[in-house]
Each structure stands twice: as structure tokens, then as C-alpha cells.
Amino acid sequence: MFILDPDTNTVSLTLYRYLCENIVGTKNHVKTIRLLNTIRDNGTSTESEASITSGSFGEGLEMRGSDLDMMASSKFIEVYADEKTTHNSMLTYYKMETDDVKPGFTQLLSETNGKKALFQFCEELNGKHFLSSTLFKQFHSYNIDGAIIHGPCVSDKNGILDQCLCLHCKTWISQASQWISRSNNAWPSYNVKQNQLSNFHVSMWMDHFEPYTLHAIEVVKTLNSKLLRWSNDMMSVNVKKKTCLYKRRVHQIVYCDKSSLKYFYIYYMSLWCARFAQTIPLTNTRSSNKHQYKQYNSCFCILLQNIHHDAVSGWLMLASVFYKAKQYDKALHIIIYIITKCTPEKLYSFMDMSDTHYQMLKLKSIQEKTIVRLWKIKRVDVMKFERNSWLIPNELQI
Known part of the structure; x- marks a missing residue:
């Protein structure tokens, strides 16, 4: 039997507390961030594109100086290396050509029977059409304010968001076969680890753990997560497909098996409804026709689902x-x-916790609630009007 040295045990617990409070967060905090990312991705994905939160934040970690890495994977385009696994007439296929290219890169050859609309993203070379990464990124950068091409990604002008436009290959290509068994110790590097632990001194963290301390840490770190706020703010409403997306989100909530997960879906449904309702044209319903009255009732019903975040x-x-x-x-x-x-x-976000807040977080009834249930009861968020929102009072529009 291995017996841990008492001094080593003390340092280990001290380091764990330091990591919980200042860097990574508790096990439950990391799990919560992962769940929020997954459910938000499910809610923002459409029939044509899958949204995936990646990078360290996608793993539930919010490190110093980290940005938000998002992947957008097209569902109508598929890449294959040698032979197609299946053939679907609704998809456009690109074949990988790795001859005469640098290691780690490939050319994507478009099939002649693909959708002609996608040829706008291609460049012709020796009578063949190859996908242009530059044209593809430029076309998809319209929805990012001050978009900048940053390597394989489209980034915002503040360097907060890196969005990578991706195409799916359903099989492991031969050049990447060694990735399956590669070591997971390559990242983070030694310098990154030292940067995160630069202010750690054992003597600073020798205090006794209070029973509610870890719960308070989870609440505060999630509440003050800048990356979570930025990623939630990215939820947009596709006006042309809003009814279809609304039904899809209702379906996700109704058929969710676990009640704890259901609350997460309701949370994001509430955020989405706040934007959805603002796209419905409104006029004075007291002197309106049948269509305008229907619009008013639709907006009212949507807003009743906006009170859960x-x-x-x-x-x-x-x-x-x-x-x-x-x-x-x-x-x-x-x-x-x-x-x-x-x-x-x-x-509320980015607040200094007072004794009143800590006393509230000590309550067993509070500690038993999921983070999104706690937000529904205790959080005060800002009210955001979208640009050209129909809910802005006329006096404010002036």
C-alpha cells in the first residue's frame, strides 16, 4: 500500500484549491461549462451547419488570455480521401489530393456533378476546380463584426473569437492515422503551465475548507465567465427559418429524458426567444386587423418563454x-x-460577492439546484434590444 506523505498531501490539497479558485474551477464547474457548450451547440446548429465549441473552453477550461474557438461544419459538403463511404445526391463531395502539397495540407477537388452554386468558392487549375480556402472564408465572414482572416480561422477585430470553417471527412485518412494513439501530454506546454501557476504559494492557501466553499466557487466562476457570455451572445435568429428552429428547440426540451438537462435546454430556449420575439413586427393592437393581432399574440407567447434565463x-x-x-x-x-x-x-455578472451572497449560497436548498435553475431565481441579467427591434418604445427610437 502506498502511503502519501502528510506534507505532500497538504500541498496537493492546497494546489487543488488554488486551481479551483483561480484557474480551472471545480469538477462540477468544468462539467457545467461542458454541458452549457454542448446544449448551446445543439440549439444553434441548423439543418445546413453544425456548431461546435472547441479549444480549451470547449473542454470546460477558461485559461488566462484564452479566446473562444468555434467550429462551423457544413452538413451539405463531404470530403473523402480515396473512395466515398456512401453517395447522397443532396451532398457536394470534394476529393482530397495530397500530391505536390506541403505536409498537413491538401487540395480539395470538386466533383463536376456538384452544386454549381458552390463553384463560386473554387479556383480553376488545369481544367479542374479546387476549393479556395480564401474565398470560402471571405464569404462566411459577413456575420462577424470587423472580420479578419486569421490563418485557418475567421476572427473578430478584438481577437476574442476564432471561427474555423470545417468540412467533414467520415474516415481517418492515412496521414492522420497516428493521431489515434498520440500522447495527450503535448499541451499545455511547460511555459503555459508556469504562467497559470506563477502566483501560487502554498502558504496562501492553507485555510480550512468550509462546506459551501466549492459550491460558491462554482457559482462565481460560471457567473463571471467572459467566454460563456460571449458564446451565449453569439446565439442568433435566422429570420427565414425561425419557425422551424423554434419547433426544433421545443422538441429538444420535450424529449429530453433528464430533468437537470431539460433546465439547460430551457435556459437556452429562453435566451433564443428573447431575440426571436424582437423580429416579429408589432403595431398598435387596439386598432389593428386580424393579422396584426395574431402577430401580437405570437410575440406575447414567445416572450412568456423568455423569463427562464x-x-x-x-x-x-x-x-x-x-x-x-x-x-x-x-x-x-x-x-x-x-x-x-x-x-x-x-x-449579476462580474460582481464582488458580499456576505449576503455567501450566506445565501450556504443554504442547502440553493446548493441542490443546478446552475441554470439558480440563475432563473437569483440572477439579474441585462436587457438587450437587438438592432431594429420591434419592441423598442417609439420614444427611445427617436
Whole structure:
């Protein structure tokens, strides 16, 4: 039997606490971030494109100076090395040609029977059409503010987001066969590890663990995660396909087996509904026709599903739609209700935790709730109007 030296055990626990509080977060925190990433990816993926949060944050880690790495994989394009595994007339296929190219690179030869619309991304060479990485990235950079081509990725002007446009190959190519059994110790490098632990001193972290400490760490680190906020802000509404996406999200919630996961889906459904509702044209419903009345009811129903991602902002947006419809008494009643919810123990992003907050987080009933259930009850988020939102009061538009 191996007996751990008491001094080594102390240092190990001390280092673990330091990593939890300052760098990685607790085991549950990492698991929560992974779940949020996975469910958000499921919700933002469409029939034509799969969204995947990758990099260190995709693994649930938020390191100092790290950015947000996102992959966008087309579902209508498939790559193959030697022979196709299947043939689908709805897909466009590219064949890998690795002759006369640098190691780690390939040319993608377009099939002549592919969709002609995709030829706009190709360059002709010796009578053959090859996919142009530059043209492909330039076309897909329209939805990123101040987009910059950064190696294989399209990045934003602030260097926060790296979006990699990907094509799927369903088989392992021969050049990458050794990756299956490669070592996982190559990253992070020694310098990266030293940078993260540069301020660690054992003497600083010898205090006794309180029972609620790790739970408080999970709440605070998730609440203050910049990468989580940025990735959540990327959720957009495809106006042309919003009804189809709405039904798909409802299906995800209804058929989710685990109640804890269901709350995560409801959380992202709520965020998405906040944007969906703002795309529905509204006018004064008191003197409107049948179509306008239907639009108003649709917006109202969508906004009722927007109250599940925090305790306040969803209700504020509901008050806004009543104000827009000139139903001021209803708007005022909701605002009065909202004011009663703005109490000292409420949580908001990037806050300094007070004794009141720590006392609240000590409660067993609070510790038993998932992070998104806690946000629904205790978090106060900002209310965001989209550009050209139909819910902005006329006075503010002026």
C-alpha cells in the first residue's frame, strides 16, 4: 500500500484549491461549462451547419488570455480521401489530393456533378476546380463584426473569437492515422503551465475548507465567465427559418429524458426567444386587423418563454411589449413586480460577492439546484434590444 506523505498531501490539497479558485474551477464547474457548450451547440446548429465549441473552453477550461474557438461544419459538403463511404445526391463531395502539397495540407477537388452554386468558392487549375480556402472564408465572414482572416480561422477585430470553417471527412485518412494513439501530454506546454501557476504559494492557501466553499466557487466562476457570455451572445435568429428552429428547440426540451438537462435546454430556449420575439413586427393592437393581432399574440407567447434565463430581464421585455401596445396599466404592474425581485442577494455578472451572497449560497436548498435553475431565481441579467427591434418604445427610437 502506498502511503502519501502528510506534507505532500497538504500541498496537493492546497494546489487543488488554488486551481479551483483561480484557474480551472471545480469538477462540477468544468462539467457545467461542458454541458452549457454542448446544449448551446445543439440549439444553434441548423439543418445546413453544425456548431461546435472547441479549444480549451470547449473542454470546460477558461485559461488566462484564452479566446473562444468555434467550429462551423457544413452538413451539405463531404470530403473523402480515396473512395466515398456512401453517395447522397443532396451532398457536394470534394476529393482530397495530397500530391505536390506541403505536409498537413491538401487540395480539395470538386466533383463536376456538384452544386454549381458552390463553384463560386473554387479556383480553376488545369481544367479542374479546387476549393479556395480564401474565398470560402471571405464569404462566411459577413456575420462577424470587423472580420479578419486569421490563418485557418475567421476572427473578430478584438481577437476574442476564432471561427474555423470545417468540412467533414467520415474516415481517418492515412496521414492522420497516428493521431489515434498520440500522447495527450503535448499541451499545455511547460511555459503555459508556469504562467497559470506563477502566483501560487502554498502558504496562501492553507485555510480550512468550509462546506459551501466549492459550491460558491462554482457559482462565481460560471457567473463571471467572459467566454460563456460571449458564446451565449453569439446565439442568433435566422429570420427565414425561425419557425422551424423554434419547433426544433421545443422538441429538444420535450424529449429530453433528464430533468437537470431539460433546465439547460430551457435556459437556452429562453435566451433564443428573447431575440426571436424582437423580429416579429408589432403595431398598435387596439386598432389593428386580424393579422396584426395574431402577430401580437405570437410575440406575447414567445416572450412568456423568455423569463427562464434570469429573474428580471425577461419580465422587463414583456413589460416593453405591453408598453409598445399602449397597455400601460399592464406594463406598470409588471414593472412593480420586477422591482420586488431586485433584492440585495441577487446575483449579476462580474460582481464582488458580499456576505449576503455567501450566506445565501450556504443554504442547502440553493446548493441542490443546478446552475441554470439558480440563475432563473437569483440572477439579474441585462436587457438587450437587438438592432431594429420591434419592441423598442417609439420614444427611445427617436
